[in-house]
Amino acid sequence: MVARRFQVLHDHSNFDVNYDTDDGFEFFKIQLFSLTSIPPEEQKIYGGEDDRPVGSDEDLVAISEKLRLVSINQVSGGESSSVDVEQNAELLKADEEFARLLQAEEDALMLQQYVASQDTGQFEGRIWPYIDQVLMYEDSSRQEAARRTVPVDELREKGLVSLAKEGNFKPSKIEQDHAFLLQLLFWFKSSFRWVNSPSCHSCGNETVGQGMATPLPSETLYRASRVELYRCTFCSDSTRFPRYNDPMKLVETRKGRCGEWANCFTLYCRAFGYDSRLVLDFTDHVWTECFSESLGRWMHLDPCEGVYDNPLLYEKGWNKKLNYVIAIAKDGVYDVTKRYTRKWHEVLSRRDMITEPALSSVLANMRKHCRGVFTSQLLSMIEERDMKESQELERSLHSEDDVSLSLPGRRSGDEEWRKSRLEIGSDKNSTLSSSSCPVRLCVDEHVTRIYDAFQPVLNEFVREELTKADAVEVLRIMKGIFLALRNSPFKTRKASADSIVNSTKFQKLLPSFDELFAAVSLDRQVNTDGRVEICLAGHPVRTSLALPVVLDALDDMVCNLNKHERISEDSIALPLLKSNRIHSGSVIASAEELPFGIATSAFDGTQKSKWEEPNGARGCWIVYKTFHDKMYELEAYELMSANDAQERDPMDWILEGSNDEGMNWHVLDKQTSQTFEERFQRRTYIISSASLPCNMFRFRFLAVRDVQSTSRLQLGSIDLYGSLDIQIS
Numbered sequence: 001m002v003a004r005r006f007q008v009l010h011d012h013s014n015f016d017v018n019y020d021t022d023d024g025f026e027f028f029k030i031q032l033f034s035l036t037s038i039p040p041e042e043q044k045i046y047g048g049e050d051d052r053p054v055g056s057d058e059d060l061v062a063i064s065e066k067l068r069l070v071s072i073n074q075v076s077g078g079e080s081s082s083v084d085v086e087q088n089a090e091l092l093k094a095d096e097e098f099a100r101l102l103q104a105e106e107d108a109l110m111l112q113q114y115v116a117s118q119d120t121g122q123f124e125g126r127i128w129p130y131i132d133q134v135l136m137y138e139d140s141s142r143q144e145a146a147r148r149t150v151p152v153d154e155l156r157e158k159g160l161v162s163l164a165k166e167g168n169f170k171p172s173k174i175e176q177d178h179a180f181l182l183q184l185l186f187w188f189k190s191s192f193r194w195v196n197s198p199s200c201h202s203c204g205n206e207t208v209g210q211g212m213a214t215p216l217p218s219e220t221l222y223r224a225s226r227v228e229l230y231r232c233t234f235c236s237d238s239t240r241f242p243r244y245n246d247p248m249k250l251v252e253t254r255k256g257r258c259g260e261w262a263n264c265f266t267l268y269c270r271a272f273g274y275d276s277r278l279v280l281d282f283t284d285h286v287w288t289e290c291f292s293e294s295l296g297r298w299m300h301l302d303p304c305e306g307v308y309d310n311p312l313l314y315e316k317g318w319n320k321k322l323n324y325v326i327a328i329a330k331d332g333v334y335d336v337t338k339r340y341t342r343k344w345h346e347v348l349s350r351r352d353m354i355t356e357p358a359l360s361s362v363l364a365n366m367r368k369h370c371r372g373v374f375t376s377q378l379l380s381m382i383e384e385r386d387m388k389e390s391q392e393l394e395r396s397l398h399s400e401d402d403v404s405l406s407l408p409g410r411r412s413g414d415e416e417w418r419k420s421r422l423e424i425g426s427d428k429n430s431t432l433s434s435s436s437c438p439v440r441l442c443v444d445e446h447v448t449r450i451y452d453a454f455q456p457v458l459n460e461f462v463r464e465e466l467t468k469a470d471a472v473e474v475l476r477i478m479k480g481i482f483l484a485l486r487n488s489p490f491k492t493r494k495a496s497a498d499s500i501v502n503s504t505k506f507q508k509l510l511p512s513f514d515e516l517f518a519a520v521s522l523d524r525q526v527n528t529d530g531r532v533e534i535c536l537a538g539h540p541v542r543t544s545l546a547l548p549v550v551l552d553a554l555d556d557m558v559c560n561l562n563k564h565e566r567i568s569e570d571s572i573a574l575p576l577l578k579s580n581r582i583h584s585g586s587v588i589a590s591a592e593e594l595p596f597g598i599a600t601s602a603f604d605g606t607q608k609s610k611w612e613e614p615n616g617a618r619g620c621w622i623v624y625k626t627f628h629d630k631m632y633e634l635e636a637y638e639l640m641s642a643n644d645a646q647e648r649d650p651m652d653w654i655l656e657g658s659n660d661e662g663m664n665w666h667v668l669d670k671q672t673s674q675t676f677e678e679r680f681q682r683r684t685y686i687i688s689s690a691s692l693p694c695n696m697f698r699f700r701f702l703a704v705r706d707v708q709s710t711s712r713l714q715l716g717s718i719d720l721y722g723s724l725d726i727q728i729s
């Protein structure tokens, strides 16, 4: 550990910054961000005798204490000539690199003229069958068959909850459509099955491939032109695996490889009215693109992976050597390769099937064929959209900015199959682009309200001198009511409270739960016939968001009650009662895995969601900044293990607080060799020493449980408890 103090000059002002090598360079940049409002990615730091750029921890150990910070977006005012020289040199270098790429592209094009076939037949032969296939998506009976299998209300609700988690409780139609499409993708991924070799149709055991069979009429009816044959390793029976091309049949069979997945998913997208394309990668993969009105552009969706808007997944994540990526839709065929690569010159050198001019004319002819019957109005609309897209593709091709998602190796198919395709991605590859996450807001006031609302319940338990068994019993009954609420349609949620009302033993406890109902935007109502019902009392999405929290909180409470001998005044404290939970702050983490390992998941009060740090096994951090910079004296915190992979549990960490925007950090707690024996296990840590009022808290996780077997760290939840420091001015 090396501790240093720097004087950083920015815009004629000097800032003092403390730096500790344990913090890492990234954190240094975040401190600068809090002082100067220049985001870390836009910072350029210079220092030393020769005013050279500072780019790593090592630089900071050795360099002189005076540093200079410039924003890369700042137009240099000429006051410092060395900046200009530096920037000019970099621009020159970038120009040279750009010229080199253009030359490589030109060379590849030149070569293509000699190696590419003059005959366009081979290329066209691959595309035409798909033009026929995508037209099936327009058939209303196929669309209807697809829609019938989708739990539409459930996906709508999930979409609305995902928007609410970002603080958007009144989304526009366009935002809702976008959110629904993503839920459709996740649902599809979980409802469709991947098949390497089918299990035996008579005994269910494993089978081995026996080559191809001639399709039966019942198979060709659904366009299975190829049928694979398998033999059972146990009973020797043969099992057929027809590769159906009719998506209507796939809606029923719900299995296959990427061809079937993409074919069927694209039908689903069309069935819900999204402008959709089937995307064919000539190096053997298929996926979907939909036009997102919300993004104003085409978006990549891979149903096999459940991944969206991450077009560099294949080139960077899977190490694919792409050549042609062609999108096929009812209104035409498009070369979208440029969306999926940042190495166009390399891709060009592999495009030897057809010359670029011939490709353009083949695609233009195909488009003409598809658009034969279009009105001139529709035609001009589509042509304008096409033009916008090709401009966007050109722009993205040489863009430096990286995708915001981390790019995991391929996940569909079993491991052996993936390895054989060399798409599993080495550890290095799988993490190369997991970028640090932006500052994110925690929408979790309801979590604190729910935790607080258990206070009157526990008080009533003590007052009524309930036995432990009775207390657990009443919480179980209450859980039943909340489960019934969760299972009812989200816009009209309602459940009977008769199970409590009819119990002479627990009846009088019911009013003590009113605060809990209110925290979930619910209300206890007595009907004219005297029956008691729990109904919606506010925005239905608020209830959708809060119900999983209250269900998990009830489980947690039962678990903690069982650890007590009896319930008394003394038991009304952590971990049983979680009062003073800090909420609505913002978080930033060293990294996160999107979409399911987003940093805010650690603060959403539900067990199932988690924060996943793809490179966090040997050290990572997460910083919590309080709402409106309110100062809290931290009293305790709780960490919960995630749903799986115990090797990723944190083992050693340091918790620090700051009251000066991260300039100085004070150690509040330090833990080593901690183990979580169970999944979803919550551990409570009380801050023993008198704590100092802070508005920023930082966990530095130093090691996970098994650093040998994982690169990742994950946590189910982080809860901070503290009392507000009210300063009298």
Ligand SMILES: [Zn+2]
Residues within 6 Å of the ligand: 200, 201, 202, 203, 204, 205, 232, 233, 234, 235, 236, 237
């Ligand atoms: Zn068998």
